[in-house]
Amino acid sequence: MTASPTLKVTIERGPSGAEVFDVPQYDNQTVLDVVSWVQQNVDPTLSYRFACRVGMCGSCAMMVNGVPRWTCRTHISKVLDGNAVTIGPLRNLPVIKDLAVDMDPFFDKWVAAEGIHHGGLTRDDPIAPVDEGSAEREAANAGIECINCSVCYAACDTVAGNPDYLGPAALQRAWTLLNDAKDEGRQTILDAVSGKGGCHNCHSIGSCTAYCPNELDPLAAIAGLKRETAKSFFKRGR
Numbered sequence: 001m002t003a004s005p006t007l008k009v010t011i012e013r014g015p016s017g018a019e020v021f022d023v024p025q026y027d028n029q030t031v032l033d034v035v036s037w038v039q040q041n042v043d044p045t046l047s048y049r050f051a052c053r054v055g056m057c058g059s060c061a062m063m064v065n066g067v068p069r070w071t072c073r074t075h076i077s078k079v080l081d082g083n084a085v086t087i088g089p090l091r092n093l094p095v096i097k098d099l100a101v102d103m104d105p106f107f108d109k110w111v112a113a114e115g116i117h118h119g120g121l122t123r124d125d126p127i128a129p130v131d132e133g134s135a136e137r138e139a140a141n142a143g144i145e146c147i148n149c150s151v152c153y154a155a156c157d158t159v160a161g162n163p164d165y166l167g168p169a170a171l172q173r174a175w176t177l178l179n180d181a182k183d184e185g186r187q188t189i190l191d192a193v194s195g196k197g198g199c200h201n202c203h204s205i206g207s208c209t210a211y212c213p214n215e216l217d218p219l220a221a222i223a224g225l226k227r228e229t230a231k232s233f234f235k236r237g238r
């Protein structure tokens with residue numbers, strides 16, 4: 001690696017405030033590399049999360065210059081403002097320490113949205129047939145690659161203004177299951193996502209889709225839920 005200029009790295013450390021670190025810049029350096037350098041060379045108490053380093057686990061998400069990103073897949077050279085960068089904990093989640101946030105509210109909302117499989121078969125039943133070419137399967141497959149990184153949740157202004165809102169990831173998961181031939185919880189899901197904090201809180205701003213590092217489209221999933229909950233409402237009202 002070729003040593004080059006020094007980076008001015010501001011790390012927002014939750015309630016304890018921000019600190020500025022001088023970090024050597026190298027070729028092919030990611031934002032996660034920068035955070036790791038600070039932890040390994042200056043302050044071993046700096047707390048943050050990562051696991052895979054290759055964009056598979058989703059645990060390294062942080063705010064970089066105010067934008068939620070996977071830090072392991074973001075090259076520092078792409079986000080520098082001059083030689084400066086600001087790194088902070090994900091928005092919309094409580095900070096545990098430094099760059100590590102409490103993910104419980106995020107996953108609690110998956111459960112509240114019924115984003116959990118509702119099976120109806122036993123091990124003795126034949127496997128449910130899945131029509132790979134159907135529109136439902138296509139809708140289910142569209143969001144299946146979500147890795148729960150919560151970048152969309154951090155990007156969402158509706159979550160910021162309404163902490164009860166279930167958020168794009170949980171609603172996208174509910175949409176995936178609603179369209180899955182193997183899931184038998186259709187009405188349970190529709191009831192969960194049409195209640196307080198449900199899909200109708202979404203203002204269709206679309207930050208979730210704009211920032212998803214996996215190029216998924218939670219906005220489309222939420223639009224699908226809005227349609228299906230409205231249909232269900234009118235069907236039941238008759």
Ligand code: FES
Pocket residue numbers: 050051052053054055056057058059060061070071072073
């Ligand atoms: S460390 Fe796993 S996605 Fe970044």
